[in-house]
Amino acid sequence: MSIDWNQHTINNARQAIKDVLIETPVLPLRSSKIAPYLPAGADMYIKLELFQHTGSFKARGAYLGVCSLSEDAMANGVVTFSGGNHALALTWAARERGVPVKVVMMETADPMRIEGCRQMGAELVLAKDMISCSELVKTICADENRTYLHPFNDPTMVLGSATCGAELVSQMPPLDVVVLPIGGGGLIAGMATAIKLDRPETIVIGVEPEGCNNMTRGLAAGKAIVMDQVNTIADSLGAPETLDYSLNIVRQRVDEVITVSDAELAAMMLRMRESLSLMVEPACAAALAGACGPLRDRLAGKRVGVLACGSTISPERWDKNTANHQPFSLTG
DSSP states (O other), X not given: OOOOOOHHHHHHHHHHHTTTSOOOOEEEGGGSXXXXXXXXXXXXEEEEGGGSXXXXXXXXXXXXXXXXXXXXXXXXXXXXXXXXXXXXXXXHHHHHHTOOEEEEEETTSOHHHHHHHHHTTOEEEEESSHHHHHHHHHHHHHHHOOEEOOSSSSHHHHHHHHHHHHHHHHHSOOOSEEEEEOSSSHHHHHHHHHHHHHOTTSEEEEEEEGGGOHHHHXXXXXXXXXXXXXXOSOGGGOOSBOOHHHHHHHHHHOOEEEEEOHHHHXXXXXXXXXXXXXXXXXXXXXXXXXXXXXXXXXXXXXXEEEEEOXXXXXXXXXXXXXXXXXXXXXXX
């Protein structure tokens, strides 16, 4: 499956959200305190999507998804299964449009995300594991006739991410490389599509956790895959499967996918707090960790854009994720 969007499609989506969503800022990193830790001679920019509604890029696709529903579907309500960011985003979007929302989350989800959904009016259902969550969503859809809005394997979610990519292109000078995080693939699928439509010469590189490298495996296998086990602190990038829609777009639009370790994520979380005054979740540190770590030599002297995708993490979980680590440095 491929995307047949053009720039007009993405521009229409940007118009649809412009009075509700935030055009998040871009920070030139060469003039910031983190500059000494960047690839040598690189002119780097970071888009701060963590300042979006509900703290992540997910609000874009969630709002478009809710707005795409018929009146009957809106009346029946929506449901999703999410580790947190999509749940928060969909709860917010549904509240904005007056749509009933039910969210299925794992009991181990960050308590701050669970409470955030509850405070915004979601009906919450907690389950012990991913299989239970998946089965609950199917039952809810069948019994209550709700619409399931998938966190990443859905055209409106990917289109929402494309609006972020189009913004990035409009806010930054022409880039040699853009580095983006990968979970289920919806974010990079949409952003890469927007970037390549406007600047096809720009290289797009994805970064995923070593302990959940489903996109790397899916691309190698040439098909959607399901991982037996996920082991990463980056729960927002912990989708245990690739699905055909986002996988096929990534195959067409993304030039390369690399991995980073949890230790590299934790080190960059600490570095971003110390040098940028940003307390970010592991997923939000992934692009910068990849750019300053495995990609460091290749990005020297290049003009590079990276995305800070979200920051919905409790102080307790942040401390747990960064315990026994030191801020990213050039000496390791």
